[in-house]
Amino acid sequence: MPPVAKLDPNQAMYHFISGYTSKVAGTEMGVKEPVPTFSACFGEAFLPLHPYIYAEKLAEMCAKHNAKVWLINTGWVRGGYGVGHRMSLTQTRAIIDSIHDESLDMSHFNHVRRFNLMVPQSVMGVDSEILRPLTCWPDASQYKEAAKSLAEKFAENFKRYEDGVPRDVIEKGGPNLMF
Secondary structure (H helix, E strand, O other), X not given: OOOEEEEOHHHHHHHHHHOEEEEOEOOEOOOOOOEEEEOHHHOHHHOOOOHHHHHHHHHHHHHHOOOOEEEEOOOEEOOOOOXXXXXXXXXXXXXXXXXXXXXXXXXXXXXXXOOOEEEEOOEOOEOHHHHOHHHHOOOHHHHHHHHHXXXXXXXXXXXXXXXXXXXXXXXXXXXXXXX
C-alpha cells in the first residue's frame, strides 16, 4: 500500500469496513514479523451491528461536515518485511501536516490500479519515490506479487460482509483483482 491515498466515499466505507492493519513485533506476544490482519471498523469485537451500518454513518458524517478521508499507511516502504523499512515518523508527520494544511488537496495524483487508489505525486517533506511502491521496491515483480496477495486478502476478508454492503462500495471501493 502507498503511504497516503485520497479516498472517495465508497473507498472510505470499504477500507473502514475492512479495518486492515498488521500485528507487529512488540505489540503482541509471540509476533516476530508483521502479520496482516483485519478488524471491521478497527474494533470488530465491540460491534453489535453489521459493519456497513457504521461505515454508512461515517460517510454520512463526512458528507455533512465536508470531511475528506485519507488512507495513511505507516507500514513498510522500499520493500516488504526483511527488505524495506518502516515508514519514518518524520515523513508520516509531513503527510499528516499536508492533510491538515490542505496542501495535499492541491496535489496531482497517480492512480494505483491494483488498489484503485489516488496517490499524490508529491508531498512536502516526503521522498516522492516512496509514494509509488512499484517503482521504489528493489524488485518490481516482488512488489506486484505482494500487492496481488494483499488485494486477494482484502477481497477474501470482505466476503464476510458482502451481504449487507451495496455493490458500489465493493466494486468501486475495493482492490482490483482483474489485472
